[in-house]
Every structure is written in structure tokens, then in C-alpha cells.
């Protein structure tokens with residue numbers, strides 16, 4: 262069975278899907294992307310992903326000739342062309358600034374490339390959810406104020422994959438970034454939460470972390486269910502003494518943590534609040550599935 266990739270309005274067989282080596286995404290990582298997943302065809306939080314993408318495209322001055330509705334319908338077409346409308350799928354939306362004209366600044370009259378990839382989703386091991394994962398703190402330290410660029414899902418992901426590799430080499434599944442003052446920021450590909458005495462904590466967006474789509478869903482679930490959630494600066498010593506830790510991301514969902522560096526989480530894993538959240542998040546996915554199909558018909 263052929264796989265198809267969406268490139269600038271056309272669905273092209275994967276091995277013929279090509280972008281110029283002069284594309285600024287290839288030359289300078291000058292581009293943005295979104296990763297999302299579907300649950301049996303339901304493109305979970307598609308609107309929020311496209312909204313985040315367009316916000317970044319605007320802030321970073323991409324010259325966009327298409328709108329949000331165009332991207333959403335292109336995603337749906339790509340999923341359908343790949344016969345994934347009823348399966349769990351992994352979707353990547355990529356926008357680059359276009360072919361390099363010689364000017365490094367953004368004013369070179371650039372014409373962006375839009376690429377969408379949809380593939381069947383390889384699920385994470387069940388034991389990650391039932392027993393928890395190991396995480397480590399990355400050797401990469403960010404400054405206390407970070408950089409506003411960390412708020413965007415840039416194609417330049419080297420720092421993140423470097424940290425992921427550190428995790429891999431240390432028998433862990435995720436690495437988290439800290440500031441030089443040992444404040445917690447975010448995971449290499451996730452947002453981080455922990456629970457202490459029935460209160461949930463997560464670092465605030467003012468620390469220049471990615472405004473995770475799942476982070477937002479989770480914060481809303483806590484608010485709707487009157488579980489105390491605080492977005493505040495948190496220190497490494499707070500997380501190593503936490504009752505529960507979990508990470509969030511669009512592809513993996515809610516994943517409990519059993520160990521951070523050499524510190525084992527003392528309580529049961531997943532803990533009570535994490536288990537409750539996993540259930541409520543599952544309900545949200547189910548509910549949005551119904552809404553998604555109604556919208557499509």
C-alpha cells in the first residue's frame with residue numbers, strides 16, 4: 262500500500278515527496294511543526310494545534326498564503342488518503358519559510374512550504390502507563406528566563422533530541438530541562454507536573470516553555486474537577502520529594518513517572534490524582550470523538 266504525503270496542495274506518493282535542499286527548513290531549521298494524534302480517526306485537539314501553529318507563524322513573521330481552515334482540511338484529506346480515518350494515527354504538520362533567496366533575515370519574499378505526514382501510530386508500551394517511566398534531568402541547563410523562542414515548536418529540535426539521547430543512555434524515557442538555579446522547566450518532548458499533599462504543580466508559561474496542548478487540557482480538567490492546580494516556579498528539590506509525578510504530551514497523553522534521576526517516587530505509581538486524571542483525560546478523548554464525527558457529518 263502506498264503512503265501519501267501532502268506537499269503544498271498535492272497528495273504525493275511518499276517516495277516522490279520532495280523538498281528542495283535549498284529549503285530554509287533544511288538549511289537553517291527555519292520552520293515550525295505540530296505533532297498530534299488521532300484516536301480511531303478523531304483528530305484530538307486539531308483546532309488547538311493549528312491555533313498554536315498560526316500564532317507562531319504570525320509572531321515569527323512567516324508569509325502565510327493559507328489559513329487555518331485550509332490546514333485543517335488538508336490534515337483530514339491526508340489522513341483519509343492514507344486510509345487512517347478509522348485508526349490511531351500520528352500526524353505531523355510542517356511549515357518552512359521556503360526556498361532560500363540569499364537573505365538571512367525574514368524579508369526575502371519567501372513562499373512557505375506546507376507538508377503534512379500521517380502514519381499509523383505505534384503505541385507506547387502499556388507498562389509505561391501501568392508502572393510509570395524513568396526520567397532524568399538533562400545536562401543542558403537553560404538560563405533563568407530562558408528564551409522566548411522556546412515557546413514555539415521550532416523545527417530546530419536538536420537540544421531536545423540531545424536530551425532524549427541522554428535519557429536513552431541512562432535507561433530513562435524522558436529528560437527534563439532545568440535552569441542553572443535548578444528550577445524545573447519542561448521535558449524534552451513533554452510538560453511536567455507533580456503532586457505534593459494533594460496539590461498539583463507545573464511550571465508557568467512565563468518561564469518560556471512550550472504551551473503544550475495537553476498541558477492546557479490537563480489544567481482545565483483539574484479546574485473542572487476542583488483539584489488544586491498551581492502554575493508556579495518549582496525547584497528540583499520539590500519534584501524529587503513529590504508524591505506523584507507525570508508528564509503530558511499529545512502523542513503519549515498522560516504518563517506517570519516512577520523515578521527521577523536516582524530518586525524513586527515514594528507512593529504508588531500511578532498515584533491517586535494521576536490515575537484520576539488518566540481516566541478523565543480518556544473521557545475527554547471519548548467525548549471529543551463524538552463531537553468530531555458530528556462536525557464531519
Ligand code: PLP
Nearest residue numbers: 450451452471473474475510511
Ligand atoms: N514541551 C516540549 C519541548 C515538547 O516538544 C512537547 C511536545 O512535543 C511538549 C512540551 C508537549 O506539548 P503537546 O502537549 O502540545 O504535545
